[in-house]
Amino acid sequence: MAADNKRTVLIMKEKRTVPQKVKDELKYFTQVKKKILKALKEKEMTVPELAKAIEMQEGDTLYYLMSLLKYGFVETGEIDDMDEYFYYKLKNNG
């Protein structure tokens, strides 16, 4: 068990500085997450539709969308009429 239930992260903070790149990436992901969830709150979207809505490259949109799917924020909907793209929607977490 960790050292006497104390918050050991405080000890690490004294020894280690978080790189600016890590802070910047967290800030960026938080913004992207907000944009994706806001866009999907409006309606279900495919990856190209979502990319257009949040003004991001489709490949990057897929990466972040699938990460949100993995962690339970988003779920997969139906496939489009051309059988090419799935729709994605906010997950109903009750």
Place this chain on the structure above:
Amino acid sequence: MQYQTDNNSYDALVIGAGIAGGEAALNLANLGYKVLLIDKDLTIGGKMIMLSKVFPTLDCSACITTPKVSEISRHPNIKILTSTQASNITQKSDGTFMAEITTKPRYVEIEDCTGCQLCEEACPVIVKDQYQYDLVGRKAAYIPFSIASPRAAAIDIENCTLCGACERACPTNCIDFTQTDKKITIKCNTVILATGFQLFDPTLIPRYGFGRFKNVITSMQMERQLAPTRPFNTVLRPSDGKLPDNIAYVLCTGSRDKTLGNPICSQVCCMYSTKQAQLLMGALPMADITLYYLHIRAFGKGFNEFYAQAQSMGVEFVKGKVAKITEKENGNLILRYEDINGNVVKETEHDMVVLSVGILPNVGIQELFSGINLELDEFNYVKQTDVLASPAATSINGVFVAGTASAPMDIPDSILSAGAASAEAANYIRKMSEINVSV
């Protein structure tokens, strides 16, 4: 760094806990020998545990590996250390070995972690998931994958913002940022090298566009897309999330190519590509799958039938050498290749290309030893000094090699090789005991 003296000596040190190392460790443990099994990764199981299915039987890879991994983890004669590497292995005059064992901090007490994933849920960070070959993100506090062993969290300190959310969320207080490198010195009678292989880096062939064109992926990325624990909800193009309907495979990427320094066949690419083609026919029934090959090497039991089965399912095999790949605006890819049978240069369009990357030897194995020379063969694999009579023997008496550390090979051959290594190691341990008794 924490220094400890581990007074317990081991009969065998097995370096690498993939399928070969695990099998060798298990064989020795079942004979009653005490084994230290180490792996540099956070989990045991090697690359096999990451595969979707195995060829030619199409059995679920995880279903084969998981019981084996469980047996290894629970065996009373095996001690497992993950995030751990050996160094300064020396041989004493009596034939036994000393080794320095260094364990990197995981920042989680494995024994206390219940694998509840509350730390993962609390962590705000997203970075590329190396266990999904960068196709999707993971947290900085994470369990490598659902069937990892040990199924315990780890903190990726390089990408951690030190927000402390994981520590606050942990119900068992198992997160410990005070952990440092742990170093122990052990004594063992024999060493088995099961250090596995590395995959060819396709950015070394710039004309194939890997890293520049999102829809050019590696076979391992496709393997993950086909696995039950896949990164996406189904097989998708990484450029835009479209269901692909025309997929090409480029075989011998990084194998049988003197210009890349790897002139030998990787043994597995033909069959794993054929396997993936069959799985894709199941996952995407309307898709066209084309394999561009130099020669199909279906040499194992049932392999030729497996190849014929793929052909009968509609997989197209084109004998052709791919010269280069270019990308269209819509993300589709143009393959320019030499049609060897037609003796003409052709171009075809696909919406996704999979590079069937070859196997390369892992580097740095010789540096594990100090004062003794581990010889490598001409292709930089661990040299087998007597392939026919003693296939696991190396240039160091008492050090044996198992699996793909000695040459490219498939899973059954790796297991067979591990059997040879454990038998020879057991024989060496027995002889050592007899000498010690007579002395």
